[in-house]
Amino acid sequence: MDVRRLEVLCELRLRGSVTAVAAAVHVTPSAVSQQLKTLEREVGVPLTERSGRGLVLTPAGEALAGAADGVSVALARADQVWRRFVESPQGVVELALFPTAGRMFLPGLLAALREVPGLSLEARDVDVTDGDFTDLVADHDVVLGYSVGPATGWDDRAVAVQHLLDEPLDVALPEGHPLAAHRRVTAVQVATSPWIAPPRDAPFERVLQEIERVADHPLTVVQRFNDTRITESLVAAGEGLALLPRHTSGGEGTGVVLRPLERIAPTRRISALLRVEHAERPSVRTVLQALGRIAAEIERAG
Missing domain, CATH: 1.10.10.10 (Winged helix-like DNA-binding domain superfamily/Winged helix DNA-binding domain)
Known part of the structure; x- marks a missing residue:
């Protein structure tokens, strides 16, 4: 009937x-x-x-x-x-994000959403290459992804993209390394050292290729890891240099110092990706607004 x-x-x-x-x-x-x-x-x-x-x-x-x-x-x-x-912003918002984005955004995001009655967040950590982040959009309300250079597939009309911040990628050196005394380093200076590199299909690999091109010298890669925490620990132990994101690496007590790379100045572009129709939900808009505020705070802090 x-x-x-x-x-x-x-x-x-x-x-x-x-x-x-x-x-x-x-x-x-x-x-x-x-x-x-x-x-x-x-x-x-x-x-x-x-x-x-x-x-x-x-x-x-x-x-x-x-x-x-x-x-x-x-x-x-x-x-x-x-x-x-x-x-009104109510219900559950499902968020997928790569691990270092979790370290940057999750504590502040969860604190902000506790102030919104009826709204909760279910977060899941993922670690994929930049071209794969759009594959997660179908199964999550919001996906935090990053790209180094052009992001393939992000211009799909079915996917809305909100840029959050551009995070510098710095050369990670062990404390006490001769180059640690420099404010900046060059491709020529770092090209002759051993390197802890990401997997070959990872976005950061493009920057290492650019270092080789500018220095006109091949890099010697001794280990490859996707987890930046493992990479950072090996840099601190003196096993090699690495390229690490500035806001979640180095600092006091880590045994690692970060130095900007002259001329190349690499960054990773961090964005929120979501289905176009999800962008109309008040709960999702509330999460995006909170992410935007946190990104602005991170950039102000340097």
Whole structure:
């Protein structure tokens, strides 16, 4: 049975005439009569009968209209819940993000969202190459991804992209290394040292290739790791140099110092990716706004 025809039956029970029902539901009286006839064919018994110049409900019509009242109440409740959902930031937002983005954004994001009643975040860490971040968009509300150089596939019209920040990629040196005394280093200075590199298909590999090109010298890669924490520990142990993101690497107590790379000045572009239709949800917009504020704070802190 069509819910709209049940609503017409309930209106007839309440208002007592086809004309009054038509005015209430904003259709013509003939349209009301047609819907009632269609409903009778669906249930197989007469639901209305003539009384003078008007229509009244039969006992079957009364029974069905009484039962349909519960449907109307349920629909009204569902409509109210849905309106609250689309008009206010409520529900669960599913976020996928790469590990160092988790270190940068998650503590502040969770703290910010605790101030929003009815909104919660389910975060999952992922570690993929930049071209694969769009593959996660179908299964998550928001995906934090990064690219070094052009991001393939991010211009898809079905994917909305909100730029958050450009994070410098610095040369990581062990404390006490001769180059640590320099404020900046050059490709020529670092090209002759051993390197702890990312996997060959990782975005950072493009920067290492540029170092080789500028220095006109091949790099000697002694180890490859995707996890920047492992890479940082090996740099601190003196096993080689590496390229690491500035905001989540180095610092006091790590045994590692970071130095900008002259001329090349590499960065990774961090963005929020999501399906275009998800961008209209207040809950998702609230998360994006919080991410934007945190990114601005990170950039101000340097």
